[in-house]
Amino acid sequence: MLLREVGYVRxxxxxxxxxxxxxxxxxxxxxxxxxxxxxxxxxxxxPDVLVDLNGIDALKGIELGGDGTLEIGAMTTYSEIVASSExxxxxxxxxVCAQIADVQVRNRGTIGGNVCTNDPTNHLPPLLAAIGxxxxxxxxxxxxxxxxxxxxxxxxFTAVGPGELLTSVRIPxxxxxxxxxxxxxxxxxxxxxxxxSLNGHVRVALGCVDAVPVVLEPAAADADAVRAAVQxxxxxxxxDVHASAAYRVHLAEVLAVRAVQQAQGSA
Amino acid sequence: xxxxxxxxxxxxxxDVEPRKLLIHFVRDDLDLTGSHIGCDTGNCGACSMIxxxxxxxxxxMLAVQADExxxxxxxxxxxxxxxxxxxxAFKDNHALQCGYCTPGMLMSATALxxxxxxxxxxxxxxxxxxxxxxxxxxWNIFEAVKAAAE
Numbered sequence: 001m002l003l004r005e006v007g008y009v010r011x012x013x014x015x016x017x018x019x020x021x022x023x024x025x026x027x028x029x030x031x032x033x034x035x036x037x038x039x040x041x042x043x044x045x046x047p048d049v050l051v052d053l054n055g056i057d058a059l060k061g062i063e064l065g066g067d068g069t070l071e072i073g074a075m076t077t078y079s080e081i082v083a084s085s086e087x088x089x090x091x092x093x094x095x096v097c098a099q100i101a102d103v104q105v106r107n108r109g110t111i112g113g114n115v116c117t118n119d120p121t122n123h124l125p126p127l128l129a130a131i132g133x134x135x136x137x138x139x140x141x142x143x144x145x146x147x148x149x150x151x152x153x154x155x156x157f158t159a160v161g162p163g164e165l166l167t168s169v170r171i172p173x174x175x176x177x178x179x180x181x182x183x184x185x186x187x188x189x190x191x192x193x194x195x196x197s198l199n200g201h202v203r204v205a206l207g208c209v210d211a212v213p214v215v216l217e218p219a220a221a222d223a224d225a226v227r228a229a230v231q232x233x234x235x236x237x238x239x240d241v242h243a244s245a246a247y248r249v250h251l252a253e254v255l256a257v258r259a260v261q262q263a264q265g266s267a
Numbered sequence: 268x269x270x271x272x273x274x275x276x277x278x279x280x281x282d283v284e285p286r287k288l289l290i291h292f293v294r295d296d297l298d299l300t301g302s303h304i305g306c307d308t309g310n311c312g313a314c315s316m317i318x319x320x321x322x323x324x325x326x327x328m329l330a331v332q333a334d335e336x337x338x339x340x341x342x343x344x345x346x347x348x349x350x351x352x353x354x355x356a357f358k359d360n361h362a363l364q365c366g367y368c369t370p371g372m373l374m375s376a377t378a379l380x381x382x383x384x385x386x387x388x389x390x391x392x393x394x395x396x397x398x399x400x401x402x403x404x405x406w407n408i409f410e411a412v413k414a415a416a417e
Contacts, residue, residue, distance in 0.1 A: 001288070001307050001326075008268065008285030008331050037288075037327050038308055050285065052332060079321075102397025103375065104315060104324045187396060 001041040007049035014058055014167060018140055020051045022163040027051050029165060031075060031113030034105050059112070059167060062086045068173025074112025074166045079103075081111065091266065092177035092195075096127050099179075099187045112166045115151070118158050118212070120238075121190045125152055126207035127179055129215050130195035130259075133171045139164040148205075152212040174199035178262030180255040181207070184242065191242045192251035196259035204229065204259065206252045209237040216256075221264060223257045230256050270334040274299065275343025283330045289323075290314040292330035293340060301341040301370045305399070312398030315371035316340050322378035324397065341370035344377065353377060353415040362411035364402035371398050376412045385416050 007024075011017040021027045026048025030036055039045040053059055059075035064086040070093075072081070078097040081087045087094050100106055100114075100123055114124040115135070129148035136145045137160050151159045160166050174197060181193035193207035202221045205213040218229035230253040237248035271280045274297060281296050293316070294300050305313030307326050314325040317339040345351050350358065353376055363369045372395065379386060379394030386394060391412045392405075400408060 002291075003286035003288070005284070006286050008329070010331075010334075033329070033332075034309060034327055037329070041307065050329075054332060102312070103378070103394060104312060104322050104327075104397040105309065107321045108323055108327065 003037075003040045004043065004046050006040070006047060008052065009049060010052045010055045012055050014056060014138060014165060017051050017053060017056060017165060018138065018163065020049070021165070022140060024049050025162070029053055029116075031116070032077065032109040033113075034101070034109040035113065035117050035119070053112075053165070059165075064089050070171040072111055072169045072171065074116075074168055075110050076112075078106035078109050078111070078114075082106065090131065090171050090174060090177070092127065092131065092179060093171065096123050096179050096195075099123065099181075099183075101187060111169055115169070116158055116160055116166055118152055118154070118156055120155060120208050120211060121193075122207070123179070123181070123190060123193065126193055126205040126213040127177075127195040128169065128171070129213035130197045130203050130205035131171060131174060131177055131199075132197065132203070133169050135159070135166055136168045136170065137161075137164050138167045143167065145170070148213065149215065155211045157211075172199075176263045176266055178259035178264075178266065180258035180262065182251050182255065192237075192248050192255055194252060194255035194259040196256065196263040198260070198263045202226075202260065204256045206230070206233070206235070206256060209235040209248055209252050211236070218260075221260050223260075226256050226260050227253050268331050268334075270331055272333050272336055272338055274338045275340060285329060285331050287330045289316070289318075289325040289328045289330045289333050289338075292333070293325060293338070296330075299340055299342050302374075303367055303370055305367065305371075310399065311368070311371070312375060313368050313371040315374040315398065317374055317378055322375055322397075339374070339377075341373055344373060353380065353411070356411040356415040357408070360407045360411040360414055362403060362407040368398060368400040368402075372400065372408055376408075376415070379412070380416060386412070388413070 028047035030050040030052045059073045063071040081097045135151045176198040178196040181190045204216045216229045218225045237245045239245040303313040305311035309327040316325045
């Protein structure tokens with residue numbers, strides 16, 4: 001497919017990228033491109049300038065702090081997370097990244113692109129909401145760090161504003177996590193998903209049932225308490241060719257229990 | 268934009284528009300038509316190439332992003348008129364029928380066997396997950412990769 005005409009810059013630093021984004025209202029950051037290139041083919045989006053972040057080394061890599069906190073550069077690919085010994089400090093990360101699409105997509109797609117797209121069917125928004133990730137956003141006026149609740153704002157919409165970049169994702173220490181999804185084929189797009197974390201307290205995040213991950217804190221980790229929490233939640237799932245809204249609500253309950261059970265097993 | 272790529276060992280410089288996808292650059296500008304366009308949506312894997320050692324779908328990348336990169340396509344697998352062990356195994360195991368997916372399958376299997384010379388059946392399936400074949404039902408392709416790994 002021939003794309004619409006588009007400008008292209010490949011900055012070598014975050015400062016250059018921010019300047020390029022600020023210079024043109026129609027500029028858009030290009031991360032792994034595994035969503036954006038298709039969006040451009042479909043003419044669902046038509047940036048005037050692509051600011052390719054692939055040349056910025058400062059946005060790549062995984063650091064493990066002394067307290068077990070992971071700091072993951074926004075341009076780190078799924079394959080890099082799967083292969084990283086540091087990332088095994090929070091094993092669920094590599095496990096879920098290995099379930100995204102296929103080898104080729106995992107080699108290009110990035111953690112930053114995944115969360116900044118905030119497609120409700122993506123794997124990482126509910127996972128990162130469940131495990132208490134924080135997101136560092138840099139703009140012309142400096143940087144700020146926000147929680148998942150303040151990061152995911154709507155479908156395809158996050159706290160990263162015009163002229164800003166997500167630079168890194170910080171993930172606290174923990175091991176007792178789970179993730180369950182019903183997908184279109186093995187490792188395909190999620191029809192419904194749930195992530196769970198039992199590090200300190202029970203936290204479940206549901207995907208595909210609202211514009212943003214729905215975070216619940218069941219009173220206990222037993223199946224009845226988890227089901228009750230999902231039943232008591234206000235969900236707004238879409239109906240489409242893959243599942244009705246009612247079926248997605250049903251799946252949310254089942255998957256929440258499965259995710260919690262996996263988290264219990266990995267304790 | 269002027270870009271320079273090394274494709275199957277040969278360095279080429281071309282002027283390309285930023286909107287040109289890597290697959291179109293390789294097929295139309297470099298006349299290497301072995302890599303196929305199947306779905307053009309990143310699902311089928313027929314356009315798979317190895318860029319700087321990594322397997323990618325070349326319809327999901329811009330040509331300008333490959334500036335200074337080393338690209339491998341199906342044309343570069345064998346450096347003479349002989350088939351590689353993997354290509355011979357595809358032939359021996361009837362791992363292709365119409366052949367449309369074959370260049371992508373060969374590149375994915377090549378990347379897999381480089382990283383993991385003796386993959387299990389599950390690892391072969393996972394390694395070829397990004398490539399769709401509508402003729403063979405995959406079985407003979409798995410058999411071919413297994414044979415090439417022996």
